[in-house]
Amino acid sequence: EDKVVQSPLSLVVHEGDTVTLNCSYEVTNFRSLLWYKQEKKAPTFLFMLTSSGIEKKSGRLSSILDKKELFSILNITATQTGDSAVYLCAVPNTGGFKTIFGAGTRLFVKA
């Protein structure tokens, strides 16, 4: 059965800390992995990763994929209170219509 597992489930850090969120997957015919940020309401798209070892970067956020070990990490450097959110990892399955989501990592950044 296809699955996506995120860790940790929750995390509390101080402003300025660097955090690493983990996502491991077992999905048949893997093609891509996506990261979303969910604050109070709708998840918003962060990154799409398709190739191993190529870092995607957006400001203080970066992500990388390891297709051999079947995982991805999302790094946030110099965290701010506005980074407090649930971060979701998602992998479309064969055919691409069904997307398997992890349970999410709830990050809380203290001022």
Next chain:
Amino acid sequence: DVKVTQSSRYLVKRTGEKVFLECVQDMDHENMFWYRQDPGLGLRLIYFSYDVKMKEKGDIPEGYSVSREKKERFSLILESASTNQTSMYLCASTLRGGHMNEQFFGPGTRLTVL
């Protein structure tokens, strides 16, 4: 910008009531999805639709039905609401299928069934 809207942000219904959740997207996307989100379980797919009048069961379709009469609108129906359907419901759309399209989400409807 893609916009996905949902008819209600918060909804409180009684057990046995019929409940309609509406979702509208304004970017001519082919595919629309309904998820429910529960703590510790992530997003679970209820139903999706890849074209008008077409629908496919997701992972947890029991107790739900859907309707897609127009391309921009995808409705989720709880025929007889039960307390275990208390949850956050999220609608999403993508331009087309395949692995290279991120999903655009609506703001969610938090449904409480008493």
